[in-house]
Amino acid sequence: MSIQPKTRLYVDSPLGEGQAVGLDHERAHFLRHVLRLDKGDVVAVFNGRDGEWLAAIDGFGKGWCSLTVTAQRRLQAAGPDLWLLFAPIKRGRIDFVAEKASELGVSRLWPVFTRRTDPNRVNTDRLLANAIEAAEQSERLTVPEMADPLPLDRALAGWPAERTLYLCAEAGNVRPIAEAVRGRPRGPAAFLIGPEGGFAQSELDEICKLPFVVPVGLGPRILRADTAVVAALACWQALAGDWTADGGDTRPPFRAPADPTVGE
Numbered sequence: 001m002s003i004q005p006k007t008r009l010y011v012d013s014p015l016g017e018g019q020a021v022g023l024d025h026e027r028a029h030f031l032r033h034v035l036r037l038d039k040g041d042v043v044a045v046f047n048g049r050d051g052e053w054l055a056a057i058d059g060f061g062k063g064w065c066s067l068t069v070t071a072q073r074r075l076q077a078a079g080p081d082l083w084l085l086f087a088p089i090k091r092g093r094i095d096f097v098a099e100k101a102s103e104l105g106v107s108r109l110w111p112v113f114t115r116r117t118d119p120n121r122v123n124t125d126r127l128l129a130n131a132i133e134a135a136e137q138s139e140r141l142t143v144p145e146m147a148d149p150l151p152l153d154r155a156l157a158g159w160p161a162e163r164t165l166y167l168c169a170e171a172g173n174v175r176p177i178a179e180a181v182r183g184r185p186r187g188p189a190a191f192l193i194g195p196e197g198g199f200a201q202s203e204l205d206e207i208c209k210l211p212f213v214v215p216v217g218l219g220p221r222i223l224r225a226d227t228a229v230v231a232a233l234a235c236w237q238a239l240a241g242d243w244t245a246d247g248g249d250t251r252p253p254f255r256a257p258a259d260p261t262v263g264e
Contacts, residue, residue, distance in 0.1 A: 166189065
């Protein structure tokens with residue numbers, strides 16, 4: 001019978017059979033006092049490099065917990081090469097953006113300041129913590145990279161030409177997102193989501209002149225910035241990402257619950 005881990009944790013330590021892993025106060029508290037785990041209980045751990053492993057709890061101390069890695073559960077697999085550039089929005093909604101983008105497979109989160117961005121400061125540590133928690137819960141093997149916040153023009157100045165940037169625009173000469181994604185070859189991609197007040201027209205004009213930019217529309221209604229993130233990423237994943245038939249699923253098989261009507 002396969003061992004079912006009690007929870008799943010992201011760690012920064014190397015992972016391999018027999019490897020010792022130490023957890024900080026916050027993680028130790030979570031295992032001991034929230035989940036009520038004890039010595040010998042098994043958890044799953046991943047670091048974004050070495051796949052996913054089972055690890056047994058060796059013990060707890062004041063502000064610490066130690067694990068021993070026992071067996072590999074999943075081999076490392078690359079996720080989608082998908083970036084999200086987004087204008088910071090109010091706390092709560094920006095936390096939602098980091099969480100849902102992580103669940104939807106984004107590989108890089110990049111806050112960018114547009115001409116109408118408000119607020120103009122970002123707590124990237126908090127955003128990354130939200131992204132890591134979402135990665136733990138969503139069974140992904142990696143966590144998004146958190147890029148340093150930059151003004152939008154500086155972020156685009158050194159843009160890699162091979163990466164398509166889908167500009168989610170509220171109006172203008174845009175193609176429906178499904179049509180635009182289907183019409184592009186598969187490869188590195190990114191989405192740009194503007195602030196709650198939208199992009200300035202002069203800003204849109206400048207962005208649309210860039211050769212790697214593809215303006216797309218998200219339907220006939222004006223979406224809030226956090227809603228637009230989910231809508232755009234879900235469309236891309238369904239059409240070109242790892243929701244497609246050849247995307248693969250490396251997770252351990254999940255057994256369906258028994259049907260109580262069988263045998264009646």
